[in-house]
Amino acid sequence: MELIWFLIGIVGMGGLWGISSWIKNKQTKLSWLSWVGIFLTMVMGLFTLAWCLSSIWEKEYQAAGVGLLLFGTLSLVGMGFTRKSVHRNLHKAKKK
């Protein structure tokens, strides 16, 4: 179980590092809505991962599958909205 949390920590930190470097590269400023979207999507994504791994750990494979489908879909929807919001920010920055 500790290994699961370690893995989730690595993925979370990696994700944060990736996003911050990408934003730095683009040299743009994101709106508060985009930051909220990024935060919520990351939380939901990590929750999905943690749910699945924990369910597999306790040998409840149906719970892992349904969790992936349910929470994963929510993460994807969140990701879609966030992507749109971030692109809008980039588009505005380009125009300037």
Added chain:
Amino acid sequence: MKNRQPDEIKPNRLSRRNFIKIGAATGASASVLGAAALEGEKDDALTEMAGQATLRPWEDLPFQITEKCRRMEQKYTGFCRELWDQEFVERIMLVGKKVDRVSLQKTDGWTALDRALNAAGWALDHKFASGSENGQPHSQAYAWDEQVRRQKVEFSDAQDAARKVKKAARFLGASLVGIADYDPLWTYATLVKIRDEEEESEGPPAFDTFVPEFPFEPRSVVAIAVEMDYEGIATSPSSLEGAATGLGYSHMASVGYSVATFLRELGYRSFALGNDVALSVPYAIAAGMGELGRHGLLITPEYGPRVRLAKVFTELELTPDKPRTFGVWEFCKSCKRCAESCPSQAISFDEPTLEGPTISNNPGVRKWYIDPEKCLEFWIENGSDCSNCITACPYNKLDLWHHQLASTATGLPGSPLHSLMARLDKLFGFGNTHDIRANTAFWK
């Protein structure tokens, strides 16, 4: 309840041996009854409580007890009715005759491997506490008159004593431990003891009833819960599930006796009890270990209903814990998974009441009464005990973060939310009974 093997059943004769076997099968009902004799509720107050946060303490017992509630006579419990209630015995025997035990033996969960594990699970209970599971008092590990060290060890106060006793109980193997004040209401008014007769005779064994007179006046009760194996219970109703139950009984005897010995070595008269002499669930609730569920069992935040309960009566004064709630009462109102999964329809789908459907129910406490006669009938039909209500209960989970999160959410108000959670639990595949995959998964 003791687990009876299919080939051991002689449905048309109730000898001493068969009584013990059948009695074993009634164990769950006994705990259920025990719990049942208890619960009830200050409904509005509890609803309000459930709507606030989790694990909130109560100042008093969280169930409504009316004047109709009296100390129960043990002879009315399911086990003991097999000794004198001819009509009840005939009904049970009729069920036993109809069962096709050959087909049972061929399925997963009933193989020689499973049955060997079942016997091993029950081994310690049968060796050191046989009879307690069907209510026989004052014997072996649960004897009342063990020797006590003469010099008493003094504690700074009752709180200090309680802390140390709880630490010792956990060290000795208790999964959960709490302290309650002794209350005579939960001790049977009269007990039943089967006579020791050398020769086995036809018909039910002879018995005596007597008023319990303990060698001392108990002041405190150490309530003990031992966890039952999750994967084993998931195979319900099978011989494998019986192994998990049996191991729970064995641990009860071991931990209960050890805790009582610890107290006696400190110089205080104490003795352990299993299912015999007094109800366990009321003490567990009073000791803050959990709440009563629709199925009449204690639901703990850590293991749900997947625990067995023992208690130790002691003359040492210990500071009692307070009852607490984490939303079970409200959640059980919406969730009926235990009732749906009960093969004998022994669990109520209705609102809580003040009396039950049979003479084995002790009236006067507001709660969901189960029908112990129907429950026992299925045990006979099944050839072993049954834990479907435990398996199906959404609180029956391993102690992991995501289940703790879900359990916390049950403390939030709102019956639609609770219904949704119960449905999601099903969707996620938790709590399936009669699940062949669980039997094969167990041995992997």
